[in-house]
Amino acid sequence: MKPSRQLPLLLFLLKAVSSYLLASRAYELHRDEYLYLNYGQHLAWGYLEVPPLTALQSWVTLALGGGWFWVKFWPILWGSLTVYVVARAVQRLGGGAWAVLAAGLCYLVSAYARLNFLFQPNSFEVFAFTLACYLLICYQQEARPRYLYMLGVGLGLALLNKYSALFFIAALGVGLLLTPARRVLATRAFWLSAALGLGLWLPNLLWQLRHGIPFRHHMQLLHDTQLVNVSGADFWQDQLVTCLPALWLWVPGLLALLLSQALRPYRVVGLIYCGGLLILTVLHGKSYYALGYYPILFAAGAVWWERQLSRRPRAGRVLRPLLLLLPLAVSVPVYPLLFTLNPPARMLEVGQRYRSMGVLRWEDGQDHPLPQDYADMLGWQEMADKTWHAYQALPAATRAQTLILTANYGQAGAINYFNRHRAMPAAHSFNGSYLFWFPDSTARSWQHILIVDDEPDENLNARFQQVHRAGEVQNPYAREKGTLITVGSGPDEAILQQINQEHRQALAQWGKFGGL
Template sequence: MRRHLPLLFALVKFISGLLLAGYGRYELHRDEYLYLDYGRHLAWGYLEVPPLTALQSWVSLGLGGGFFWVKLWPLLWGAGTVYVVVLLARRLGGGTWAQALAGVCYLCAAYGRLNLLFQPNSFEVLSFTLATYLLVRYQQPDGRPRHLYWLGVVLGLGVLNKFTTFFFGAAVVGALLVAAPRTLRQGAFWRAAALGLLVASPTLLWQVAHGLPFRHHMALLHSSQLVHVSAADFWRDQLLQCAAALLVWVPGLGAALLGRPQPAARVVGLVYAGGLLILTLLHGKSYYALGYYPALFAVGAVWWQAQLAGGSWAARLGQVALLVLPVLLNVRVAPIIYPVLPPARMAALGQQPFYQKIGVFRGNDGRTRPLPQDYADMLGWQELGDKVYRAYQALPAATRANTLIKCDNYGQAGAINYYNRGRHLPAATSFNGSYLYWFPPVQPWPQMLLVGEGNPAHLVPYFRELRQVGEITNPYALGKGTTIYLALGPTPALLALVRAERAQELAAWEGGR
């Protein structure tokens, strides 16, 4: 049984996640539509994130793009993460109970929600956890250079997934500098670093070739979202995100910093301390830190195993309590972690003082909403896709194919493309994010469908006719009120404006190139 515990927890994670994914109650998330469109435009880089997500999208779309094939990836990466967590507990000397406790902590913390969304975050947590495992293995007496080499490969793949891997890499170097400075002078370390850079090099070269758009992405993120993140809020959320495992990861952090249960575990605590310090100074979002906790679950579980050794009734009671408490706490917050409640019931839940106090209904802009922002961003998209298609079908058959579908943001464009896959409809596009690269050549389109246009009165002089033909009406959707306008006969001045606006947006992303 003990040998199969990692695989058992991985299977539980995958199957339970599939059952709790919200199919039939909610649609895909705004970001998921963007990432799925990556699969139609394979490249070594994108304006938002590196290309590893695009490869997953390409596979999912090739398999039909259904709900399961989209959710497969975060469920798979979540299952892989809990596998590594339980395995790390075993490598640190944990028995069956300690391994089970480490796995339960992961299942009951914030990863339940994270591992339901097709975003780069699930693979980020897996890569950070696996990298920490390899770092511990290298520090153990039987550690070999191959553990460092695999660490380099994992961090290279991490960079292909998200550039926040560089912050984690800095924390790893800092941990080695404190715990094992001689490692930094060994050839194996530098070969591992070179291997990681080699794996990551395609997207790094793409960034350089395109004027380092990552800088503009970070500037936009800071001005629109990170500016709302204070150090106090960040650290409060650290306690809330993994509250179900608080009694395990907090002593696990203390034990790791003291080199317990093994000296090799010290790097786990040092990586956490260095990584969280970097994120605090950079005003990182709370969930950016989620990749630093799973290894602490393993360390804390093994530490508790030593504290509760002896077989007394009190020790056995403590073991049962530590296993059951995370489950009970998870049940308390399950309605906001898993999209299982219909929107109306979720909105009613948000009126309760407990949920208002913990702030889960507060969005990235600091405003409180009827639903948690992630859930509000999973509604109204199919309505939008269907209404755009109906508006398109109402156009004259002779000119229908020569229609520009221009959206205000990537969520709208991606959702229209996703829900109209298999239909004859021109690809929706935008000046938002990576759609700038996919925008079709400017031509004298006979008509346009404008989605999410915020100032239609300003556009009236540029068309022969401009009228609204639809909007999102779902009362719980974040995009409620998003309009669809039919614009006939664009003027040459409008086409020139399109060219200029696209060039201006691209210049901002590409550093003025």
């Protein structure tokens, strides 16, 4: 093994092992993770929320049993690969062991510690963007077509992962046009690379076109319900906070890429950051949308610092160890926000210390006792178990004619995940991609409707022969606290028609749909 490859591999292993060790099992999976895991039972070329790459990971996870280890395997894998690529980028830019450690440590203790813990498309996006920038650096040094082909494949997979990859590609295009790197546009390899990326994305693109481009409606809903609460000032304040332990690294890294003579060949990478962040600012993007643009700046910043310190040997002997300790010192106070170290009761107290940083602000723009991510990782198994017991209490002869209807995708996904090994019908919802998986109610004779809702209808009694409350989520820390599990037996025709109508109306909002 080449000595130069050992340190990046050690960082890879450190990231993988520490991610598992620093995760408290006092928390369950996140609301979004249950939705993405449900994708694995409905493989398709597209979903209303994201493209299909996450579904493939979900399918593998469920095939391996669906346990906590395998759910977390994917984000931890992509995070570990990202820190490896960052370390290799440092070496490509001429950095030594100190620079590799500086960039790697900054990645390990910044917001990626939290991001790479959740089974969501975001971890792969950060990896894909970092890899793309690394490949651009490689091509600028060697001009080998293979780097462009790898770039095309990487960006194609990024498009199969999240549509926000289009913003990165737009920023890349602008960066190429504004720098001498534009000469790559005249090469055959570049256009073959573009064809590779488009070819990978094409099945999902066709799915979008066939289904009326639901991505547009998804973005509109996201804007109206969440992004409208994000201001440009808040977005940029969060940019300073999320990567605070690496602020001393990424700011010089960006400036060096844009202005220094030594890194001039790689200016396109700095412009990608500028273009991508400008797009996200204009579109009121959430702060974490920008996380994919920073890791490569860590690499550039580490190389810049190492060169500055090498010119001042005496100061360097003092500053080198101090600068390596700096990200650790800065991140220790916010470790409770990076890792699920504290159980919920303790987090109530800890969270108040960071109120001014906005960590208690939820998507509704209001502050709450726990950070939203933490509250979204509680109460799900309680809900699923109580739903199972409510189902088991139904008469055996009519139990199979039960519709389980939930108010949102988190409830449906959690019920399906925790009951995946039990003989029980799947839970459904009018929320998100569950619209595609809803059973044909006209072909079924429902004897019971099991309703899971955080805002239950008070008029249910008139719609059933018998209604009773079977359970309630009581976890005081859960975002779903108070969610009721109601069993209605003997539904009348009006409620059945209402269910069918609500399903059709929800589908109609997304455009013209064909079958999956």
